[in-house]
Amino acid sequence: MEKPKNTSRRKFIENSALLGALGAVGMSQFLQSCKPRVKLDLKPFLDEAPDGELLKAGVVGCGGRGTGAAFNYLDAGPNLSIHAVADVFQDRVDTFRGKLKDERGVELDDANVFVGFDAYKRLLETDVDVVIMATPPYFRPEQFAASVEARKHVFMEKPVAVDPVGARAIMAASKQAESAGLCVVTGTQRRHGRNYTDIYKQVKMGTMGDIVSANAYWNMAHLWFREQQSGWTEMEYMIRDWVNWTWLSGDHIVEQHIHNIDVINWFTGKFPVKAVGMGSRQRRLTGDCFDNFSVDFVYDDEVHMHSMCRQIDDCANNVSEHIRGTEGYTNCKDTIWNPDQTVKYEYEYPLDAEGEIDKTGGNNHLVQEHIDLVTAIRTGEQVVQAETTAKSNLTAIMGRQSAYTGKEVTWDEMMSSDLKIGPEEIVMGPVGMEAIIPIPGSSPE
Amino acid sequence: MNPLIIKLFLASTHQMTGIPRKKGKRYNRLIFLSGILLGIILIFAGNTAVVKTSTNEFCAACHVHPQATQTWKRSTHVDNQRGVLVNCVDCHLPPKGHGYLKEKAITGIRDVWGKITKDVESLNWEEKSHLEYAKDHVYELSCIGCHQNNFPLGLSVEGKEAHLYYEQHASELHCINCHIAVGHYSQDQIHAKNVDFGMSVTVDKQVYTEPGIIDGLNDFTEFIPDTKVSFEMVAIPGGTYLMGSPETEPLRSADEGPRLEVKVSSFFMGRMEVSWEEYLAFFKQTGVQGKTSDAYLNVKQAGEVDAISGPTPPWGAPDQGWGKGTMPAMSMTHHAVEVYCQWLSKVTDKKYRLPTEAEWEYAARGGTETPYYFEGDPAKYTKRGFIRKIFGVDTTNISSNVNYRLNSMGKSTLPGNTQRNPFGLVHMLGNVAEFCADWYAADAYEMYPAGRVDNPTGPAKGAEYVVRGGSYKDEADRVRSAARNYTKTDSWLKTDPQIPKSIWWYSDCFYVGFRVVCEFDE
Structure with a gap:
């Protein structure tokens, strides 16, 4: 046997110091109060991921969010690199490489740049350790399952699926990742916010009593859309206009509003058992999505969550959450009020370098996600968020299906539904799918 | 180890007390030593x-019945690529630390008792392998003890869906609900889409071109056109x-009353339960081979005879490997049977349907008012009760009329x-239980x-349909x-891993079939 080297002792002390520090923060998560102890399974917030061996990431889907996520990843800590990229469009890849070179001085090897629908498969064959996924959500279940099979750690953007079949595929692959020791962080960024997490702890400690009702809002102006260009096939057009097509985005209740729905699920610690919703299409110019939804979600203890989302210009806007308890209410973000509207608890935002209150809460949530992922990989404190996100995703799908059909839709139905949307075959060319905007119910005879 | 430790402890304290040893104590010491030895x-x-x-x-050495060693050797628990051997006690006893010794003792006593008092051949x-x-x-603890990961890398999409379902319904399911053949191989208990099911039946007979003819209220033979299949009405x-x-x-249930005076019009009824031969004629003409999704079929206009969407391939083996031909067809759903009747009506130009519950009982009674259409007391035909269990039951009369629990050998x-x-x-009584057209209500x-x-x-609305006659699994009362x-839709479809579950085949009910009636135009 080889004799242990002298440095190992120092290393050991360093490691134990780190472990001790982590442990101390971890211990503080065992919260004691008048309520029985709750273990919240929260990881400590670090300003930067710990150092470790080089972690190479590959980016699958390098549009706006993919590019952003790649930069967020590089900002998460030392010894992190972007190593490969895959996208369906050449121009996207070119722009990405240009930006990466100009802003970070990173040049990608031609051999690690892949274009096409199966580009992600070739990216998975490279020696990347981490895959960053930001393709339209339609593609996520297949790409995530393949990444797990390839034994890669994953960061993936929300939403993770557009239909129940896809959501369950994510759940199953998430369980595979868990047993294979892989780490998976998803882009439900509020869960990575110090402010949200602080209020979450307070709610769990019983600061505002038991939860009795909840509201979730994402009301805003139209998001964005693209017009068809000459030279684009139908498939190319749809993908470039993806947020407006249900089969690609899941509709905006899934694509955007999942954030707020996920917060309510997180705080209640549950997923709704059924939903009745309504919605319509009033102002949208392209695609087949609705532009407004209103859904009543019901949890098993008869707590209701009302969810409301709209993408129409010049209307009352509001993106937030609201939860009422027996002894107060909260905006989930930074404040808990007493029933008489006086403040009961407030999150203390840190001060930035200029001494101003830093409302981002110390670190941008988008970077924090990557810090949390890299920390999990490097410390071995495994984090796998995919299943939870898939369930919040399925919650949103349940609401959408209720609005589309006008019927009550149950969680059990969603967990056994064979609904799989999208074209038969994914190729650049005509899609051959009729864009039908759902109309619930029937006309009077 | 405890007694040993105590003895050693006693021995050493004896030494430590330093009491001088008298001669007479030598005998005691011998007892101590031999006690220790005996303990060891x-x-x-x-x-x-x-x-x-x-x-x-x-x-x-005792389990010499054919199901045991041979089927075990052919199973994946012995014959697998990893070369891992799973022994009898690995599955048939709980893991150590979970009542292993207790169960071993109980099983041992039961097996010895069985070995002495029972005839292995007659069991x-x-x-018992069902x-x-x-x-x-x-x-199940033993299954889980070895198989700790339900989601290994490389698991198929179907496997993932099935295990996801299992994790949500773990309290209702046992691993062997799906994996029953892993320890003892059986080709009748496959757990897979059975795409070739019923496709290779060939009967060396003429192909009928015309359906049967009804001539007044007389028995007739029905011929299914373009097939070699006929049956008696x-x-x-x-x-x-x-x-x-x-x-x-005796042994009556409350839902059989109050008695009702019922008038039934004339009709024709199948002399026998619908056979595999008849059902597979339908399956072959309308079935959608190789299609995996029932949902795909539902998109087509179901219920409309012109576009009858037939059954998809079953999951597993609905005939349990007992043979097809004129054996009664079973495990198809009530919905499938209704579509069968629509199809049969169309190809024979008659009005076939399921019997109403009133028609069924009228036909089963054949004018009798006794518990069975033959003589006998239900209470005397069951094996329930200690005395009858020990001394057996005289079933001569019932056995020549009914295929039920005591004479069916489970088939x-x-x-x-x-x-x-x-x-x-x-x-009409026993063999396979038979669907009726009515919704069931206890009252x-x-x-x-x-x-x-x-x-x-019957009732205008309901959740489950009436099933009559009892089956080969039932005791004399049923x-x-x-x-x-x-019908028990949920539990009869428990292990169907397809999503959504089949509307054509019950994955977990192998005792329900049906009989058709043909309407008589008076």
Whole structure:
């Protein structure tokens, strides 16, 4: 046997110091109060991921969010690199490489740049350790399952699926990742916010009593859309206009509003058992999505969550959450009020370098996600968020299906539904799918 | 180890007390030493006994029935690519630390008792290999003890869906609900989409071109055009009878009353339960081979005869490997049977349908008011009760008429082996249970107005359908003419891993079939 080297002792002390520090923060998560102890399974917030061996990431889907996520990843800590990229469009890849070179001085090897629908498969064959996924959500279940099979750690953007079949595929692959020791962080960024997490702890400690009702809002102006260009096939057009097509985005209740729905699920610690919703299409110019939804979600203890989302210009806007308890209410973000509207608890935002209150809460949530992922990989404190996100995703799908059909839709139905949307075959060319905007119910005879 | 430690402790304290040893104490010391020795021997002997009686050879010494060693050797628990061997006790006893020794003792006593008092040859081993019996002899903790990861990399999409379902319904499911053949190989218990099911039946007979002809209210033979299949229809002249059972009937259930005076119009009824031959003619003409999704079919106009969407391939083996041909068809859903009747009506240009519950009981009674259409007391035909269990039951009379628990050996049987009832019908009682058209309600008979009811059709709405006649699995009480039962959709589809579950085949019910009636135009 080889004799242990002298440095190992120092290393050991360093490691134990780190472990001790982590442990101390971890211990503080065992919260004691008048309520029985709750273990919240929260990881400590670090300003930067710990150092470790080089972690190479590959980016699958390098549009706006993919590019952003790649930069967020590089900002998460030392010894992190972007190593490969895959996208369906050449121009996207070119722009990405240009930006990466100009802003970070990173040049990608031609051999690690892949274009096409199966580009992600070739990216998975490279020696990347981490895959960053930001393709339209339609593609996520297949790409995530393949990444797990390839034994890669994953960061993936929300939403993770557009239909129940896809959501369950994510759940199953998430369980595979868990047993294979892989780490998976998803882009439900509020869960990575110090402010949200602080209020979450307070709610769990019983600061505002038991939860009795909840509201979730994402009301805003139209998001964005693209017009068809000459030279684009139908498939190319749809993908470039993806947020407006249900089969690609899941509709905006899934694509955007999942954030707020996920917060309510997180705080209640549950997923709704059924939903009745309504919605319509009033102002949208392209695609087949609705532009407004209103859904009543019901949890098993008869707590209701009302969810409301709209993408129409010049209307009352509001993106937030609201939860009422027996002894107060909260905006989930930074404040808990007493029933008489006086403040009961407030999150203390840190001060930035200029001494101003830093409302981002110390670190941008988008970077924090990557810090949390890299920390999990490097410390071995495994984090796998995919299943939870898939369930919040399925919650949103349940609401959408209720609005589309006008019927009550149950969680059990969603967990056994064979609904799989999208074209038969994914190729650049005509899609051959009729864009039908759902109309619930029937006309009077 | 405890007694040993105590003895050593006592011995050493004796020494430490420093009391001078008298001569007489030498004898005591001898007892101490031999006690220690005996303790050691017992511990080693006990351990050896446990080990010796847990070997595969020891188990196989008594378990010589064909289901045991041979099927085990052919199973994936022995014959697998990883070269891992799973022994008898690995599955048939709980893991150590979870009541291993206790279960071993109980099992041992039971097996020794069985070995002494029972005739191995006469036991129905095949029936015992079925899920409901097997569940009692396979410990899920033991399955999970080895198979700790339900989601290994490389798992198929179907496997992932099925395990996801299992994790959500773990309390209702046992691993062997799906993986029953892993320990003892059986080709009849496959757990997979059975795409070739019923596709290779060839009967060397002429192909009929014309359907049968009805000539008044007389028995006739029906021919299914473009197939080699025919079957007999029996004329049942209409009449009035008392439906249900009197409160004095032994082993009766409350839902069989109050008795109802019912008038039934004339009709024809299949002499036998619909056979595989008949059902597969439908399956082959309308079935969608290789298609995996029922949803795909539902998109087509179901219910419309022109576009009858037939059954998808079943999951597993609906015939349980007992043979097809003229054996009664089973495990198809009520929905499938309704579509079968639509199809049969179309190809024969007649009005076929399921019997109403009133028609069914009228036909089963054949004019009798007794528990069975033959003589006998249901209470005397069951094996329930200690005395009857020990001394057996005289089943001669019932056995020549009904294929039920005590004579079925756990299987359905051919119609030729059984006597006909007064109308000339075979297997109205027992064999496979039979669907009726009515919704089931326990209080169905109470809901009718007083006085005679003409051609009742049951409750207007319901969740489950009436099932009558009992089956080869049932005791004597369930095969009485008045005994009522109903479909159990959830549990009959428990292990169907398809999403959504099949509307054509029950994955977990192998005792329900049906019989058709043909309407008679008076």
